[in-house]
Amino acid sequence: MSGHSKWSTIKRKKGVLDQKRGKLFSSMGREITISARLFGSDVDTNARLRQAIKKAKSINMPNANIDKAIKKGTGELENTVYEEVSYEGYGPNGVAIFIETITDNKNRTVAEIRHALSKFGGSLGQNGSVAWNFEKIGIVLIEDSNMTEEEALNLSIEVDAVDFKLEDKYFKIFFDHDMLYEKIELIEENSLEIDSSFIELLPKNFVEVSEENFLTINKLIDSLEDLEDIQNVYSNYRVEKN
Numbered sequence: 001m002s003g004h005s006k007w008s009t010i011k012r013k014k015g016v017l018d019q020k021r022g023k024l025f026s027s028m029g030r031e032i033t034i035s036a037r038l039f040g041s042d043v044d045t046n047a048r049l050r051q052a053i054k055k056a057k058s059i060n061m062p063n064a065n066i067d068k069a070i071k072k073g074t075g076e077l078e079n080t081v082y083e084e085v086s087y088e089g090y091g092p093n094g095v096a097i098f099i100e101t102i103t104d105n106k107n108r109t110v111a112e113i114r115h116a117l118s119k120f121g122g123s124l125g126q127n128g129s130v131a132w133n134f135e136k137i138g139i140v141l142i143e144d145s146n147m148t149e150e151e152a153l154n155l156s157i158e159v160d161a162v163d164f165k166l167e168d169k170y171f172k173i174f175f176d177h178d179m180l181y182e183k184i185e186l187i188e189e190n191s192l193e194i195d196s197s198f199i200e201l202l203p204k205n206f207v208e209v210s211e212e213n214f215l216t217i218n219k220l221i222d223s224l225e226d227l228e229d230i231q232n233v234y235s236n237y238r239v240e241k242n
Contacts, residue, residue, distance in 0.1 A: 021059075027231055028056040029069040030102040034082050036073025047181035051197050058196075080104050087113050088130045091122040091217050095207045095237040096130035103229040112227050120220035133236060134201035137162065138180030140173045140187060141195045147171065159186045170195065203236035214239045 035049040043050045049070070056066050071077040085106055087099040097117070103109040114124045144166060147155070152171040156164040161183070162174040175183045177199045184197055209217060217237055224233045 023226065023228070024059050025056075025061050025065060026228060027102075028052065028059065028061055029065060029072075030082055030229075031231065032056060032066060032069035033073040034084060034102055036070045037075075037082070038073075041070050041074050047184045051181075051184065051194075055196065085109065086127075086131075087124065088127060089113070089117050089122055089124045090130070091117070091220050091235065091237070092120065092213050093207055093209045093217075093237070095209065095217060095235050096133050096203070097122065097220075097224075098130055098134055098201055098234040099224060099230060100232040100234075101229040102231055105229075109227075109229045112229070113224065116220065116223045116227065120216055120223065122220060130236075133204050134234060135204060136177045136199060136201050138175040138177040138183070138197070138199050140175070140180075140184060140197045141170045142173065142187075142192060143195050144169050144171055146193055155187065155190065155192070158190075159183050201232075201234040203234075206236050206238040208240045209237045210240055213237075 031052045032049065035046060035052050039046040039048055041049070043053060053066055068077060072080060072082075082102050082104050083106075085101050085103055087101065087110065089097045089099070091097050099113060101109050101113075110124070117123055142152070149166060149171075152164055152166070152173070155161075156173055159173075159175075162176065164171055164173045166172075173187075180197065180199060184194060187194060214237065217235065221233050221235060224230055
């Protein structure tokens with residue numbers, strides 16, 4: 001009986017891992033598809049696609065999946081049209097929630113988001129209701145083993161970065177989000193290996209929440225991130241200090 005119970009636990013854990021892996025593959029596939037649709041399938045001239053493929057390979061996404069996602073974007077496969085759509089809302093304690101999606105069905109996506117928000121005491125807001133409280137910025141990560149702090153400073157000046165800092169053995173170099181992929185090409189011209197790059201929304205103002213409310217908000221964000229169409233979820237909560 002105990003062996004059966006243990007096997008059931010293993011199967012359940014494996015099922016969760018497979019589900020999360022499937023979600024990651026789906027999310028990266030959509031990013032590759034829309035990158036190819038917007039800027040073409042040539043990785044030498046499409047920095048966004050190049051970075052998306054790099055991220056996909058880092059999670060061991062099969063080459064066949066990557067090729068299929070590119071062909072979807074260029075119209076060679078399936079007549080599915082994805083678009084990037086953002087949604088804004090509120091969680092418990094009035095915390096701001098900003099949600100980025102890539103979807104082929106906005107009606108489905110907004111219904112799923114509204115359901116997840118309401119389940120945990122949140123609500124969907126109007127466009128612009130919380131966006132004002134976030135600053136969109138492009139970030140490039142380079143391992144500190146690839147350069148010294150002085151070299152990172154010089155690089156930041158050379159490529160006209162907004163800022164840079166060393167954090168957890170990575171140099172984080174910040175740019176205006178509209179310039180991120182152009183700046184990536186400049187960094188690569190310096191023969192530097194970029195670990196990863198992304199656009200992030202940083203809160204300008206925070207809402208202090210109790211540990212109890214933090215747990216609820218965390219469940220809400222997990223619930224949103226589990227949805228098929230969701231790419232990123234941002235919020236402005238911070239746990240109160242005792």
